[in-house]
Amino acid sequence: MPAKALQGVRVVELAQLVAGPYCAKLLADLGAEVVKIEEPLAGDEARRRGPFLNDVPHPERSGLFLYLNTNKLGVTLNIKTETGREIFKQLVNWADILIEDKPPGVMQELGLDYENLRAINPRLIMTSITPFGQTGPYRDYKAYHLNVFHAGGEPCIMHQGSAIHRGSASTDLAPVKGPGYMGDYDSGLSAATATLAAFYARGATGSGQHIDVSKQETAIALDRLENVIYPNRKKTETQALIRASAQGRGMVGGLMRCKDGYVMIAAMQDSQWRGLVELMGSPEWTKDDKFKDELSRVLHSREATSRVQQWVRDKTMEEVFRGGQEKGVPLGKVNSPQDLVHSPQLRSRGFFVEIEHPETGKIEYPAAPYKLSKTPWAVARPAPLLGEHNEEIYCRLLSYARQDLALMRENGVI
Amino acid sequence: MKMIKPALDGVRIADFSWAWAGPYATMLLAVMGAEVIKIESNQRLDHVRLRALGFGVFRGADRSPFFNDLNLNKLSVTLNLTQPEAVELAKRIVSISDIVVQNMRPGVMDRLGLGYEELKKVKPDIVYLSSSACGATGPERGYIGYAPTFAALGGADHLTGYPDAAPQPMAGSIDLRSAATSAFAILAALCYRQRTGEGQHIDLSSQETISVLLGEAIMDYTMNQRNQTRKGNRDQAMAPHNCYRCRGGKWVTIAIATEDEWQAFCSAIGAPDWTKDPRFSDAYARHRNQDELDKRVEEWTINQTPYQAMRILQKVGVAAFPSLDSQGLSSDRHLKERGMFTEVEHPVMGRRVVIAPHWKFSHTPASSCRHAPLLGEHNEYVFGELLGMRLDEITEFEERGIIY
Numbered sequence: 001m002p003a004k005a006l007q008g009v010r011v012v013e014l015a016q017l018v019a020g021p022y023c024a025k026l027l028a029d030l031g032a033e034v035v036k037i038e039e040p041l042a043g044d045e046a047r048r049r050g051p052f053l054n055d056v057p058h059p060e061r062s063g064l065f066l067y068l069n070t071n072k073l074g075v076t077l078n079i080k081t082e083t084g085r086e087i088f089k090q091l092v093n094w095a096d097i098l099i100e101d102k103p104p105g106v107m108q109e110l111g112l113d114y115e116n117l118r119a120i121n122p123r124l125i126m127t128s129i130t131p132f133g134q135t136g137p138y139r140d141y142k143a144y145h146l147n148v149f150h151a152g153g154e155p156c157i158m159h160q161g162s163a164i165h166r167g168s169a170s171t172d173l174a175p176v177k178g179p180g181y182m183g184d185y186d187s188g189l190s191a192a193t194a195t196l197a198a199f200y201a202r203g204a205t206g207s208g209q210h211i212d213v214s215k216q217e218t219a220i221a222l223d224r225l226e227n228v229i230y231p232n233r234k235k236t237e238t239q240a241l242i243r244a245s246a247q248g249r250g251m252v253g254g255l256m257r258c259k260d261g262y263v264m265i266a267a268m269q270d271s272q273w274r275g276l277v278e279l280m281g282s283p284e285w286t287k288d289d290k291f292k293d294e295l296s297r298v299l300h301s302r303e304a305t306s307r308v309q310q311w312v313r314d315k316t317m318e319e320v321f322r323g324g325q326e327k328g329v330p331l332g333k334v335n336s337p338q339d340l341v342h343s344p345q346l347r348s349r350g351f352f353v354e355i356e357h358p359e360t361g362k363i364e365y366p367a368a369p370y371k372l373s374k375t376p377w378a379v380a381r382p383a384p385l386l387g388e389h390n391e392e393i394y395c396r397l398l399s400y401a402r403q404d405l406a407l408m409r410e411n412g413v414i
Numbered sequence: 415m416k417m418i419k420p421a422l423d424g425v426r427i428a429d430f431s432w433a434w435a436g437p438y439a440t441m442l443l444a445v446m447g448a449e450v451i452k453i454e455s456n457q458r459l460d461h462v463r464l465r466a467l468g469f470g471v472f473r474g475a476d477r478s479p480f481f482n483d484l485n486l487n488k489l490s491v492t493l494n495l496t497q498p499e500a501v502e503l504a505k506r507i508v509s510i511s512d513i514v515v516q517n518m519r520p521g522v523m524d525r526l527g528l529g530y531e532e533l534k535k536v537k538p539d540i541v542y543l544s545s546s547a548c549g550a551t552g553p554e555r556g557y558i559g560y561a562p563t564f565a566a567l568g569g570a571d572h573l574t575g576y577p578d579a580a581p582q583p584m585a586g587s588i589d590l591r592s593a594a595t596s597a598f599a600i601l602a603a604l605c606y607r608q609r610t611g612e613g614q615h616i617d618l619s620s621q622e623t624i625s626v627l628l629g630e631a632i633m634d635y636t637m638n639q640r641n642q643t644r645k646g647n648r649d650q651a652m653a654p655h656n657c658y659r660c661r662g663g664k665w666v667t668i669a670i671a672t673e674d675e676w677q678a679f680c681s682a683i684g685a686p687d688w689t690k691d692p693r694f695s696d697a698y699a700r701h702r703n704q705d706e707l708d709k710r711v712e713e714w715t716i717n718q719t720p721y722q723a724m725r726i727l728q729k730v731g732v733a734a735f736p737s738l739d740s741q742g743l744s745s746d747r748h749l750k751e752r753g754m755f756t757e758v759e760h761p762v763m764g765r766r767v768v769i770a771p772h773w774k775f776s777h778t779p780a781s782s783c784r785h786a787p788l789l790g791e792h793n794e795y796v797f798g799e800l801l802g803m804r805l806d807e808i809t810e811f812e813e814r815g816i817i818y
Contacts, residue, residue, distance in 0.1 A: 005606040030602050050650055051634035063633030114776070133774070138748040141728050144669040146647055146655055147735040155657070156665075156739035158574075158582050174657035174665055175737050176582055177647050179573030185627040189594050194773040196601035197446045201421040201778045203608045209777035217754055217772040220743060222587040222594070224769040225466075225483045230740035231755060231767035237472070237479045244470030251467045254562075255571070255583045262581055264566035266467060266559070298470055325557045330547075332563030332621075334581055336572045337631045338641040348552035351622055352636070364636040366629055369622030370599040371549075374614040375606055 004031020005375035009199065012095040013037065013072065014079070014088075016044040018145070018181045019129050019215060020101040021068040022188030023195065027097070028071035029368060029377050035091060035393055036069060036384060040076040040414055043386045044069070053360050059386060060359035064181075066383045067365055070355065074384025075393045076414045079110060083413045090398050092117050096202075097195055098126045104139045114210040124208040125198045129191050133214030143215075149183040150175065152219020157226045186222060187215040244298075252276070252297055252304045253331070256312045262334040263312065263320045270294060275327035279320075280311045357382040390414055420447025421778040425604070428453060428504070428511040429488070430528065432460035434561060434586065435620060436517035436545055437484045438593035443513075443600065444487035445771050445780045451511070451796055452485065452787060453504055456818050457494040463789070467560060467585070475789045476762040482786040483768060486758065490787030491796045494818040501527050503816070506801050509536045512607075513600055517545040520555050530615040539613040541603040545596050549619030559620070561589035568624025573631060575644045582644070588624060595623040653697070653704040654679075657737050658715040658723075665737035666720040668711065668727065673697065678730040683714045760785040793817055 009032040013024040021036070021044065028034040038044050046068060047059040059065075078084040089112075092098055098117065100107065107113045107128075114126050128134060131143035131151075149155065155175035177183070191213040198209055220227055232238040252273065253265030267276045270293065277286045285291075285307055290300040297304055312320055317333040324331045333339075340346060341364070349371075352364040368377040394400045394414070408414045425448040429440045432454070444450040454460050462484060463475040472478040491507070493500040505528070508514055514533060516523050523529050523544070530542045544550055547559035548567070565571050565584040575582030599616050607613055625632065631642045647667070649655040655669045670676050676697070680689040688694070688710045693703040700707055715723050720736030727734035736742060744755055744767070756770040771780035797803045797817065811817040 003606075003610070005602040008609075009605075026598065051630060051638060051640070053637050055638060063637050064630040067629040067633050132748060133752055136748045136751045141724075141735070142731060142733040143735055144652070144655075144671065144733050146649070146657075146669045147667045147733050150657060150665075150667045150737035151735050153738055153740060153743055154584075154587055155737050156742075157587075158584065160739070161583075161585065173576060173579075174647065174659065176575055176644075176657070178584060179570050179644070180628055180631050182570070182627050185629075186591065186594070189591075189598060190772065193442065193594065193598045193601060194446075194775065196598065196605055197421040198775060198778065200425075200601060200605050200608060201419075201423075203605070204424070205419075207777060209775055211776070212774035214752070214772070216749075217752070220749075220754060221769050221772040222590045224590070225480050225586055227740050227743055228479075228483065228755070228767050228769060231744040232479065235479075235763065235766065237477055237763050240473070241466070241469045241479060255566075255580060257580065262566070262571070264562050264571065264583060266562050268465065268467065269461070294465075295471060298465075325554070328558065330559045330563050332559055332566035334566045334571045335569050336641050336643070337569060337628065337635040339572075340569050340625055340628075340632060341635050345548050345552045345554040346622070346625070349549050349619065349622070351625070360637070363633070366626050366632050369595055369619050369626050371551075371617040372599065372603060372614055373616070374612060375603070 003375050005372055006030045006032040009033065009097065010095045011097045011099065012091045013099045015099055015101040017046050018068060018184035019187040020099050021046065022185050023129065023191040024072065024099050025068055025070060026189065026192040034072040036072040036074045037077045038074060038386060040078050040412060066357060069383035070379050071381055072384055073389040073393060074387065075390050076387040078413050081413050083408060085110060085112065087398065088112060089120055092124060093121050094397065096123065096125060096199065098124060101129045104130055104134045118208065122208060123202060123206065125195060125202065127191050127195045127211045127213060129187055129213045129215065131215050133217065134212040145181050145184050146177055148215045149177040149219060151216040152183065153223045153227045154178060154219060157223055183215065183219050187213060187218045190218040252301050252308065254305060256309050258312055258315050258317045258320060261317045263317055263331055264334065265308065265329065265331040267329050268294065272329050273297060275329040276308065276324065279323050279327050279329060353379055355379055355382050387414065419778060420780060421775060422446045422448040425513065426511045427451065427513040427515060428508045430514065430516040433462060433517065434484060434589035435592040436515055438590050439596035440515050441484055441486055441488065442593065442597040445782055450488040451507055452488050452490045453493055453507065454490060454789065455492050455494045457496060479763065479766065482760060482763065482766060485786035486768060486782045487784045488787050489792035489796060490790055491793050492790035492818055494815055495526050497816050500816045504528060505536045507796065508533050508540065510800060511537065512541065513604065514540055514542040519558060520546050520550040539607055539611055541600060541607060541613045543596055543600050543616040543618060545592065545618045545620060548621050550617040561586050564588050564592060564620040564624055567621040569628050570624050573628060573642060573644050576646045577644055592620040592623040651701065653701040654707055654711050656708050658712045660715050660718055660720045660723060662719065664720045666715055666723045666734055667737055668732065668734045670732060675732050679727065679732045682726050682730045682732065756782055758783065758785040761788060
């Protein structure tokens with residue numbers, strides 16, 4: 001069996017929904033041993049969110065939960081009980097990494113904040129993921145995915161861009177968020193990255209640490225170029241950017257409607273433009289001096305773009321996409337989930353893996369966007385059933401007797 | 415007192431990447447303390463030094479704000495890689511590095527003699543990441559693209575925007591998402607190397623970095639053959655769940671998940687009569703009648719500023735927050751206190767505000783402290799100090815257009 005990149009790395013996850021679980025999934029899928037802690041009976045909130053298999057709500061059949069929790073071991077534990085906290089501390093002692101998403105202050109109230117846990121395990125890396133971070137005036141604010149996504153700047157950027165990208169949403173409509181739970185996925189990825197950096201540093205220094213991840217800040221960083229335009233607005237270079245953007249200057253292309261959907265064209269450089277001209281059959285208008293080089297095309301990008309749109313209108317997505325790419329034009333078609341699942345490229349790269357689960361049978365899941373040559377991404381087990389590994393973790397790892405387990409179950413500890 | 419070192423202190427990266435996705439991946443690592451040597455050339459400039467999609471053309475290679483935002487903390491050397499001697503120098507940089515990052519079209523680095531197999535000979539435990547539009551294998555491996563095309567190909571655009579309108583294209587951030595994924599994959603490989611001494615190659619597809627963020631929509635198709643589409647700001651179950659117009663043309667988002675939150679919301683806005691309407695009596699009814707509900711909610715928000723609405727609702731435990739733009743973010747007091755904006759002094763462009771690191775490490779602080787390098791700014795340090803070349807040698811290579 002090939003090696004795993006994070007083999008032997010021990011992780012405890014005390015998190016639900018998307019960001020924390022995605023963070024731990026990224027580690028689990030590369031071989032880390034992840035113990036996911038869920039509240040007894042209720043479990044992770046994601047178990048109550050769809051999509052459900054055949055649209056029938058069932059805690060073991062949520063596509064969201066199944067996707068986000070592959071390769072993990074699952075236990076139930078009530079950390080509001082004294083015994084529960086005792087067990088939690090034992091798990092922390094065993095772990096290299098703790099990922100948690102409790103509102104700031106909650107872990108402290110439970111006596112499980114970093115200072116306390118560090119006393120148990122000085123090598124522990126504790127990663128806390130919250131909407132606004134552990135400090136600052138908004139630390140206690142509540143925020144769901146929608147609020148956080150809008151708190152990062154991207155919806156307003158897309159909204160302002162709409163005026164430039166002809167044919168899309170009017171600015172009378174409110175700014176829109178990104179797709180699905182994207183912002184929470186982003187935060188999970190960002191947290192996993194910082195966690196691994198801390199793990200690497202621990203390899204050199206032996207010391208653990210605490211990492212404060214704010215979902216809002218993750219979002220702000222992803223739009224770091226646009227988000228600093230205002231504070232730099234008086235600088236010469238930024239003034240030029242603002243002017244050019246307001247005039248809709250820039251690339252030839254953008255979102256374009258085809259016969260059967262949309263394509264996105266982004267042709268900047270000379271060779272790309274020449275490819276596009278060839279694709280359109282070298283029409284007369286392209287020979288105009290206005291389009292002779294990049295600089296003049298930038299100045300006349302609106303006109304060029306509307307001409308290209310006229311040509312695209314009665315073509316299919318496929319013919320524009322394939323034809324254009326063959327001629328070196330950077331363009332993409334607007335893929336739906338169905339298109340992705342049937343994409344020959346994704347199929348050929350093994351981007352979908354079939355995973356068998358006791359409650360759903362075999363279903364295809366998206367895999368990973370990276371191929372590590374020596375330590376491939378792999379799924380060893382599906383998402384855990386609620387409390388599936390209680391015995392394995394509590395009896396075999398922490399040496400509780402099976403009678404203890406029964407008693408703890410009756411008393412609402414697990 | 416122990417000396418405080420950043421997490422990736424002592425890690426060196428030979429960075430052959432350009433545009434947005436590659437450079438931001440290595441910048442994330444540079445912000446955490448890695449020494450990143452950007453290998454670029456006058457012969458083929460990183461186009462972010464020259465231009466930006468939708469923002470026109472810059473006035474010189476060291477006058478691009480976007481380049482600055484994507485290359486903080488790095489060093490720059492210039493090597494004309496079409497020259498065999500420049501390739502040899504690049505290999506010498508690789509021989510003292512831990513990581514190589516490149517995002518040229520698949521095959522280009524191999525043709526330059528800088529592919530993984532070649533560089534493994536120079537540095538057997540190198541971690542080598544290749545990032546491309548669609549990956550290094552498969553029928554579309556040669557396809558090219560930028561952030562807007564990855565957004566489309568990866569599935570993000572289809573699921574963004576209003577249901578009855580065209581997709582809302584996502585743009586630049588998509589490259590930074592691809593970059594964030596690269597940084598994670600590199601660190602996983604680096605941790606493996608730390609424990610086993612083995613390097614490896616990583617083949618990353620930008621398209622796929624976006625698709626994995628849409629897991630549940632893809633699962634809905636593989637489980638139920640349902641092809642999801644965009645739904646504005648709405649949720650499959652929650653309502654109210656939208657972005658509402660406020661006073662002065664600004665916006666606030668409000669999301670309500672539980673009955674308690676709904677009750678708190680109603681009393682916080684003064685319990686107007688409509689809140690007792692049977693059409694809004696429970697979560698199911700509210701979701702079914704959300705067009706009407708949203709109009710009612712907006713009747714309240716339109717008389718508030720976003721921050722007023724936020725404060726009134728947060729006080730009673732309802733999730734409300736402004737939809738912020740660049741101006742809003744840079745004047746927000748929470749972000750000020752968190753130090754989310756910082757400044758670097760750029761030798762050509764002057765003081766510039768940049769985004770501070772978005773993680774707070776208790777023991778190994780990250781920092782965005784140095785401006786993006788001027789073109790070739792570190793030729794002397796890298797070729798002289800690190801590779802031990804004499805000044806006259808460096809000058810000779812410059813005169814012959816090798817260091818160029």
